[in-house]
Amino acid sequence: MSQHRHPGAPGRAGAVPALPDLPEATVARLPEYLRALHNLADTGHETVSSEGLSAAAGVNSAKLRKDLSHLGSYGTRGVGYDVALLIEQIEYVLGLTQRRAVALVGVGNLGHALAGYDGFASRGFRIAALLDADPSRVGEEINGLVVRHVDDLPTVAAEESLAIGVIATPAAAAQQVADQLVAVGVTSILNFAPCVLSVPEGVDVRKVDLAIELQILSFHEHRKASLTALPATGGTALTALPGGFAATDTQEAIGT
Amino acid sequence: MSQHRHPGAPGRAGAVPALPDLPEATVARLPEYLRALHNLADTGHETVSSEGLSAAAGVNSAKLRKDLSHLGSYGTRGVGYDVALLIEQIEYVLGLTQRRAVALVGVGNLGHALAGYDGFASRGFRIAALLDADPSRVGEEINGLVVRHVDDLPTVAAEESLAIGVIATPAAAAQQVADQLVAVGVTSILNFAPCVLSVPEGVDVRKVDLAIELQILSFHEHRKASLTALPATGGTALTALPGGFAATDTQEAIGT
DNA sequence: CGCGATTTGTGCACGTCTTCACAAGCGCCT
DNA sequence: AGGCGCTTGTGAAGACGTGCACAAATCGCG
Numbered sequence: 001m002s003q004h005r006h007p008g009a010p011g012r013a014g015a016v017p018a019l020p021d022l023p024e025a026t027v028a029r030l031p032e033y034l035r036a037l038h039n040l041a042d043t044g045h046e047t048v049s050s051e052g053l054s055a056a057a058g059v060n061s062a063k064l065r066k067d068l069s070h071l072g073s074y075g076t077r078g079v080g081y082d083v084a085l086l087i088e089q090i091e092y093v094l095g096l097t098q099r100r101a102v103a104l105v106g107v108g109n110l111g112h113a114l115a116g117y118d119g120f121a122s123r124g125f126r127i128a129a130l131l132d133a134d135p136s137r138v139g140e141e142i143n144g145l146v147v148r149h150v151d152d153l154p155t156v157a158a159e160e161s162l163a164i165g166v167i168a169t170p171a172a173a174a175q176q177v178a179d180q181l182v183a184v185g186v187t188s189i190l191n192f193a194p195c196v197l198s199v200p201e202g203v204d205v206r207k208v209d210l211a212i213e214l215q216i217l218s219f220h221e222h223r224k225a226s227l228t229a230l231p232a233t234g235g236t237a238l239t240a241l242p243g244g245f246a247a248t249d250t251q252e253a254i255g256t
Numbered sequence: 257m258s259q260h261r262h263p264g265a266p267g268r269a270g271a272v273p274a275l276p277d278l279p280e281a282t283v284a285r286l287p288e289y290l291r292a293l294h295n296l297a298d299t300g301h302e303t304v305s306s307e308g309l310s311a312a313a314g315v316n317s318a319k320l321r322k323d324l325s326h327l328g329s330y331g332t333r334g335v336g337y338d339v340a341l342l343i344e345q346i347e348y349v350l351g352l353t354q355r356r357a358v359a360l361v362g363v364g365n366l367g368h369a370l371a372g373y374d375g376f377a378s379r380g381f382r383i384a385a386l387l388d389a390d391p392s393r394v395g396e397e398i399n400g401l402v403v404r405h406v407d408d409l410p411t412v413a414a415e416e417s418l419a420i421g422v423i424a425t426p427a428a429a430a431q432q433v434a435d436q437l438v439a440v441g442v443t444s445i446l447n448f449a450p451c452v453l454s455v456p457e458g459v460d461v462r463k464v465d466l467a468i469e470l471q472i473l474s475f476h477e478h479r480k481a482s483l484t485a486l487p488a489t490g491g492t493a494l495t496a497l498p499g500g501f502a503a504t505d506t507q508e509a510i511g512t
Numbered sequence: 513c514g515c516g517a518t519t520t521g522t523g524c525a526c527g528t529c530t531t532c533a534c535a536a537g538c539g540c541c542t
Numbered sequence: 543a544g545g546c547g548c549t550t551g552t553g554a555a556g557a558c559g560t561g562c563a564c565a566a567a568t569c570g571c572g
Contacts, residue, residue, distance in 0.1 A: 062522095095475055206469050334550080
């Protein structure tokens with residue numbers, strides 16, 4: 001605070017811990033803050049209060065302050081946070097000061113979309129290679145990149161320094177691809193295939209399953225439906241839904 | 257437990273609470289169990305132990321047992337769980353006994369992929385309508401469905417009973433689309449746009465942001481790099497990375 | 513120069529989630 | 543029929559995450 005250290009190279013002086021170990025929950029929210037901060041910066045804001053930022057990020061303001069406090073004190077009491085400074089700080093912590101190369105394996109339906117998704121490029125990532133196991137797809141050009149065969153991974157890894165791999169293959173192929181990625185030194189994997197991957201210790205895997213999200217929503221739908229079906233009944237009785245459900249959606253009426 | 261009630265119509269007798277309120281964390285894992293169970297069923301297993309199922313789902317076995325215990329006792333001590341029965345139970349709880357209609361708004365890059373994603377169909381959902389605000393996209397046929405204009409939502413909602421909407425539009429359009437969805441009675445939204453949606457109480461929103469997942473991985477990469485960069489140094493000293501940092505990501509250390 | 517308005521940073525209490533460890537229950541084998 | 547091995551279901555403890563409420567710090571203004 002007293003004097004702005006350049007956050008890109010924090011602790012030049014030597015006293016600041018390079019990477020405080022943040023709670024996972026905090027890490028998961030930082031990208032959200034970052035996005036909100038970029039929005040603010042684009043609309044000309046120079047500072048923002050925890051209240052303002054938390055609203056933009058959709059979280060509780062106390063939570064936001066605690067999260068930010070884990071990275072150190074980059075706010076000014078009575079004023080708020082310096083938007084630009086905070087952006088730099090968060091980007092540094094998230095390791096986004098350098099543009100990371102990502103290998104995308106599986107150029108099917110989803111892979112295609114990911115290859116063309118500009119949200120990656122705009123947020124610090126660069127798709128360095130597209131790979132697929134299907135020879136008939138090899139050679140295809142997507143968004144300026146030529147699809148190569150997955151067995152070329154070692155070559156690709158030699159050209160680029162890959163640390164992150166994205167798996168967008170069918171579930172049946174995912175484990176093998178993961179093994180190949182790990183073999184060439186990839187230590188972080190984003191898995192879109194609906195299956196569990198087993199990887200050696202030290203390799204991080206995050207999974208995104210689109211259908212799972214829908215199923216979670218479905219549960220809440222089911223729940224809401226069963227509640228609104230017995231508005232007055234209520235209480236502890238909560239006996240199985242009677243026929244009164246009918247009008248809403250007869251057929252889904254659990255029982256049938 | 258004593259006697260198997262048919263799970264599709266639980267509580268016909270009247271004593272069983274229709275929907276026990278499950279911890280959110282449990283709900284989020286049920287779809288994973290379900291997927292693992294389907295795999296087991298397909299490979300001919302009739303029963304499975306908590307140990308086996310938890311391994312297939314990638315979780316701790318005690319956690320799995322506690323999760324399942326929340327739905328009631330559907331296991332047999334000394335034997336395990338009846339695969340088919342458990343599938344029915346979980347599908348019932350998740351509200352998947354009926355095929356839910358989903359409206360997908362935004363047929364751009366990502367929307368296209370989602371429209372063609374067979375993981376939805378295979379897990380209890382049916383894309384009932386594709387919508388987009390861009391008139392030039394209206395009329396296009398994707399995967400057997402014709403893209404309609406987003407303003408037709410009321411008509412669509414009248415034809416189908418929509419409860420779930422998926423937003424795959426640019427961030428700028430997302431809030432407006434959400435409002436439109438809510439207006440026609442949608443109470444659950446899966447949002448792929450990188451922004452926070454504000455919706456009335458009673459409407460559930462889940463957000464999936466592909467870039468955020470990468471950023472989280474990036475953090476862990478950064479972290480691993482900074483740790484392996486000072487292998488011997490260690491201890492509490494952890495003083496800020498000296499100039500050597502530049503060299504660090506030189507080649508992702510670790511890798512090679 | 514001092515005061516009040518404002519906003520951060522955090523101690524504390526609470527709730528949720530995880531994990532261990534073990535008693536209760538079930539089936540099989542003798 | 544009885545005992546033994548296996549597996550579930552759960553109590554209790556601990557780790558983790560959340561949110562309130564307030565002291566500490568800063569700025570602007572008179």
